[in-house]
Amino acid sequence: MEATLPKFDSIFSIDCVIFGFEAGELKILLIERNEEPFKDWLALPGYFVEQNESIDDGAKRILHELTGLHNLPIKQLHTFGEVNRHPQGRVITVAYLALIRIMGQKELTPITHYAKKAFWHPVKDLPKLAFDHTEIFQTAFRRVRKRLNYQPIAFDLLPEKFTLTQLQSLYEIILDKKLDKRNFRKKMLSYGFLKELSEKQKGVSYRAAKLYKFDRRKYNKIFQAELAMEGGS
Amino acid sequence: MEATLPKFDSIFSIDCVIFGFEAGELKILLIERNEEPFKDWLALPGYFVEQNESIDDGAKRILHELTGLHNLPIKQLHTFGEVNRHPQGRVITVAYLALIRIMGQKELTPITHYAKKAFWHPVKDLPKLAFDHTEIFQTAFRRVRKRLNYQPIAFDLLPEKFTLTQLQSLYEIILDKKLDKRNFRKKMLSYGFLKELSEKQKGVSYRAAKLYKFDRRKYNKIFQAELAMEGGS
Incomplete structure (x- = not known):
């Protein structure tokens, strides 16, 4: 046939x-x-x-x-x-x-x-x-x-070094809602995959903010542990 | 043209x-x-x-x-x-x-x-x-x-009422690895989206295990809170 x-x-x-x-x-x-x-x-x-x-x-x-x-x-x-x-x-x-x-x-x-x-x-x-x-x-x-909720895609869009304000602003645009600044920072820093740099933002007229980098190796380690369903207690 | x-x-x-x-x-x-x-x-x-x-x-x-x-x-x-x-x-x-x-x-x-x-x-x-x-x-x-790591897809495959052993066995097959029984149960129950039923498993020759149901409403509530990036402290 x-x-x-x-x-x-x-x-x-x-x-x-x-x-x-x-x-x-x-x-x-x-x-x-x-x-x-x-x-x-x-x-x-x-x-x-x-x-x-x-x-x-x-x-x-x-x-x-x-x-x-x-x-x-x-x-x-x-x-x-x-x-x-x-x-x-x-x-x-x-x-x-x-x-x-x-x-x-x-x-x-x-x-x-x-x-x-x-x-x-x-x-x-x-x-x-x-x-x-x-x-x-x-x-x-x-x-x-x-x-955005389960993959670190924000860091594909941001410059290599970014401020937490930039990160939050990107989240707010994508999620189309205002986020509480204090909670957002606390949560983002709590994961452990953001590395604080010694440099600060340059060329701004206001108080220069801290710069951060995304640590993909660390992210993968945390995420893999979660995946493995063996995260201990 | x-x-x-x-x-x-x-x-x-x-x-x-x-x-x-x-x-x-x-x-x-x-x-x-x-x-x-x-x-x-x-x-x-x-x-x-x-x-x-x-x-x-x-x-x-x-x-x-x-x-x-x-x-x-x-x-x-x-x-x-x-x-x-x-x-x-x-x-x-x-x-x-x-x-x-x-x-x-x-x-x-x-x-x-x-x-x-x-x-x-x-x-x-x-x-x-x-x-x-x-x-x-x-x-x-x-x-x-x-x-399997970020969506409740296991519950699309399992019968409506299932034992934790069935759930673990499905995870093990899909992930292609043995999981620690105690940790798996602890983790799965800790999320709060599994509802323990009063019924037990029927028609088995060994000790009947507890049956559970997946509570999708609860899952969505937990998951949405996470999404909102406003999960408080």
Whole structure:
């Protein structure tokens, strides 16, 4: 039975939700599209996967072509396969997610014709995006909010050295709520994975705050002990 | 530019990894295929998504057609898009995952010609599966192992009333390690989301053990407090 594959007129694309944190704002990478449909619209960086590349390779290639950025730590988020999500036909898109440090990646230069430009845009004033990209962004943001509670993802977004005020501000933006300063600091420091540095914040007009670093080795040790279900008493 | 979609010869499929726990064994649902390629091979329940259905609808339909089961709580796991994963052409497959209680679903009856039969198979003696289904299973199992540490997924697999021995045995199977009985019990009971019942285990020849129930409301309350980062002192 069934010796050949059915012929469907369907193709795959990838779309990337790349979060960054800069000047106290959570941002995502957007492109301005250069092709119909949605010429001049803002969209997530994304395009069609080629016939002869894996979707993971396609995602890396497309993100590079659209933004000039290399080797972002993208991971699959979710696959969007509603029948009418693309106005021109059946396109199933695999969404990828990454959280990165913005510093040093301000020069975004598309090297392909299908984007006019690429840039960071604040999450809080996001315009309507092309296709179902608003929904894809929302799915990504919900996932990030959820992960914040059990993965150390805040430290992927913060600079290597950060103040507790920056850390709290990032938590507040992602969780969309004000947190009590005293409780937040107490809790964060109680885990033992934040390392207080001897340096202080530089170039601020107000009283310079202490700088901290995230100790991933320590975090893994604490977390692994928890995992092992053998944490003694 | 680009007014129509590129024409690619590619199609989508879905594949399901459905875990159950029965008689002290972790199992997954398999089918025996009835079509080339891989006629008579064991495989995860999966097939092609139709042109006019969403991938989520396709997954529900296909799982029903292959096993007779309705309304399993399947969620997307990961999309597998290697170029040569299917011997007949480019097929990208979206894998779905569910953890369910086996009881009451022993009668598995395919209602489609492309499966000869469907059945539960122990995870620990899994044969070689068709296509890249072994890899898909392994990805799912790793995910389940990881989630066990921060989601109450064990209680999706256990019967409604269970003993702590059953709970520990399930943890040991998923984590693939022996756990210390005293520590495990102490830890599990310390969270406060296990409710001790007045009933005891029935129909056993050895000393009947206490039965417990998972209190999801309480779990959510504890977990939400943690999330809110406002857990007081």
